[in-house]
Amino acid sequence: MTSSTKNNTSKEKPNKEAVDTVAPNQKTDDISLDTASTEKSSGLLAGIIERATKSGLGRRKLNPSAVEADVAKNMEQVRDNPDQLRLAFLGGGSFGTAMANLAARNGCDTTLWVRNKRTVKSMAKSQMNKKYLSGYKLDESLKYSHDLASAVKDKDIIFLAVPSLAFRETLKSIAPFITGQSVVSLTKGMEKDTFALMSDIIKDELPEVNFGVMSGPNLAIEIMKNMPSATVIASHSEPLRHAVQAALHSAFFRVFASDDIRGVELGGALKNIYAIAMGMAAAYDVGENTKAMLLTRALAEMSRFGVEAGANPLTFLGLSGVGDLYATCSSELSRNYQIGNMLGRGMNIDAAVKKLGQTAEGVNTIQQVHEKASKDGIYMPITHALYAVIYEDKAALGVALHLMEAGFRSDVEFVMPHDYSNAALTAQMQAAASNPDDQEQDSDSKNNAENVTNTDDDSVENKDAKKSTAKNDSASKDKK
Numbered sequence: 001m002t003s004s005t006k007n008n009t010s011k012e013k014p015n016k017e018a019v020d021t022v023a024p025n026q027k028t029d030d031i032s033l034d035t036a037s038t039e040k041s042s043g044l045l046a047g048i049i050e051r052a053t054k055s056g057l058g059r060r061k062l063n064p065s066a067v068e069a070d071v072a073k074n075m076e077q078v079r080d081n082p083d084q085l086r087l088a089f090l091g092g093g094s095f096g097t098a099m100a101n102l103a104a105r106n107g108c109d110t111t112l113w114v115r116n117k118r119t120v121k122s123m124a125k126s127q128m129n130k131k132y133l134s135g136y137k138l139d140e141s142l143k144y145s146h147d148l149a150s151a152v153k154d155k156d157i158i159f160l161a162v163p164s165l166a167f168r169e170t171l172k173s174i175a176p177f178i179t180g181q182s183v184v185s186l187t188k189g190m191e192k193d194t195f196a197l198m199s200d201i202i203k204d205e206l207p208e209v210n211f212g213v214m215s216g217p218n219l220a221i222e223i224m225k226n227m228p229s230a231t232v233i234a235s236h237s238e239p240l241r242h243a244v245q246a247a248l249h250s251a252f253f254r255v256f257a258s259d260d261i262r263g264v265e266l267g268g269a270l271k272n273i274y275a276i277a278m279g280m281a282a283a284y285d286v287g288e289n290t291k292a293m294l295l296t297r298a299l300a301e302m303s304r305f306g307v308e309a310g311a312n313p314l315t316f317l318g319l320s321g322v323g324d325l326y327a328t329c330s331s332e333l334s335r336n337y338q339i340g341n342m343l344g345r346g347m348n349i350d351a352a353v354k355k356l357g358q359t360a361e362g363v364n365t366i367q368q369v370h371e372k373a374s375k376d377g378i379y380m381p382i383t384h385a386l387y388a389v390i391y392e393d394k395a396a397l398g399v400a401l402h403l404m405e406a407g408f409r410s411d412v413e414f415v416m417p418h419d420y421s422n423a424a425l426t427a428q429m430q431a432a433a434s435n436p437d438d439q440e441q442d443s444d445s446k447n448n449a450e451n452v453t454n455t456d457d458d459s460v461e462n463k464d465a466k467k468s469t470a471k472n473d474s475a476s477k478d479k480k
């Protein structure tokens with residue numbers, strides 16, 4: 001721990017921030033223009049930041065392992081003294097505010113960046129986010145800024161809680177000010193047209209940073225009400241995982257760890273699709289059996305898509321998978337659920353989004369996942385059905401009935417691979433049909449196959465079968 005770190009905790013007088021960073025007890029028309037920031041930077045990564053600055057190392061040359069080593073060295077003290085962490089939260093919506101508030105309450109030196117200058121002034125004055133979390137008082141130590149540079153400079157960790165559509169542009173804007181900070185995404189979505197997850201965008205825009213993603217069942221309003229909640233920080237960097245745990249952990253909020261970045265991130269992004277489906281189903285007054293079927297088949301789709309994207313399917317059994325799926329699919333607080341409910345009551349998508357007036361990532365994620373799954377032959381019947389209802393104007397009841405008639409599938413395909421139920425059989429049928437010399441089959445398998453082809457006419461399913469057969473072929477070739 002550097003001596004400056006030891007001597008400078010957030011309990012002492014805070015550093016002067018640059019232009020437009022407003023501490024709550026500071027008059028907003030009296031914002032300091034002192035950009036000198038004369039006090040030495042403090043906190044976990046201070047040593048690294050200092051070293052990089054002194055040696056004139058360019059951002060691209062910074063060695064992330066040195067950053068990790070610096071954090072690791074100090075972890076023991078940080079666990080006991082989270083108030084040594086200096087954090088920036090970017091995004092003044094409900095989630096950025098709720099998380100920044102948790103960190104500030106834990107004693108971390110915390111700045112919330114909000115893009116609108118007038119909102120910054122109003123938040124600093126009222127200590128409230130009137131637009132997104134009206135009525136909830138924020139911790140008095142929380143600082144507010146609309147100046148990105150001053151918000152992120154000399155911080156240990158930068159948390160991004162902007163909507164996915166603004167994620168890349170926000171990273172581009174902070175890139176010139178990155179020295180040794182770590183970056184953590186709180187955003188649950190997929191970039192339009194590129195299918196990129198937020199961690200992909202971080203790797204694109206800031207290839208050298210130490211990063212993580214955080215996701216879990218975290219409805220912002222429940223967190224503001226101190227209702228016990230938990231989340232997951234996923235990172236390949238153990239020190240970063242520990243630092244995030246130390247920053248946010250409290251009696252009301254537990255932070256679990258994972259190193260499956262893909263799985264944790266996909267859990268948060270994909271569950272929004274099914275929250276829309278569940279909101280819509282609720283508008284039709286469906287029963288508990290139906291909800292349970294929707295929820296568990298959603299989980300099957302999520303983990304199937306996840307595996308194709310390189311995630312560990314077991315991650316979907318954790319907080320960021322089944323946990324968030326459950327919370328978002330069963331709560332009217334979920335904006336995605338609300339969108340689905342409005343659709344189910346006859347509103348069109350544009351009107352529903354306008355009425356909501358807040359972020360519902362699922363609206364974009366459905367389109368991205370529908371396109372990606374169709375292109376790559378990943379079997380995602382609920383997503384395709386929802387897409388057909390929302391974007392192709394198909395009748396919801398007809399689409400739901402068609403879903404119910406889809407062929408015989410394995411329940412948990414990681415226990416009994418789908419090949420053993422009917423995909424392999426379908427593939428055999430296709431092969432037999434295209435090879436007239438091979439028409440002799442025993443009557444049992446003929447009956448089975450007829451069953452399959454009668455009920456299982458979904459073209460994506462057929463693709464699935466071909467893909468499985470191709471995978472098996474190449475696996476057996478590999479063995480040879």
Ligand SMILES: NC(=O)C1=CN([C@@H]2O[C@H](COP(=O)(O)OP(=O)(O)OC[C@H]3O[C@@H](n4cnc5c(N)ncnc54)[C@H](OP(=O)(O)O)[C@@H]3O)[C@@H](O)[C@H]2O)C=CC1
Nearest residue numbers: 092093094095096161162163166187188218219220358359
């Ligand atoms: N709310 C929740 O319970 C949770 C949300 N999340 C995720 O967090 C992310 C943010 O959602 P949430 O906080 O709920 O969103 P909100 O709808 O509550 O707020 C969106 C915020 O983003 C700002 N914003 C919009 N566009 C831009 C932009 N181009 N550049 C910078 N800021 C912008 C808005 O500013 P302005 O007001 O000026 O338009 C507003 O402050 C989403 O990915 C969401 O899925 C994750 C867990 C829980």
Ligand SMILES: O=C(CO)COP(=O)(O)O
Nearest residue numbers: 216217218219334335336
């Ligand atoms: O992700 C969330 C809870 O974990 C918030 O869900 P909504 O974005 O649907 O409100």
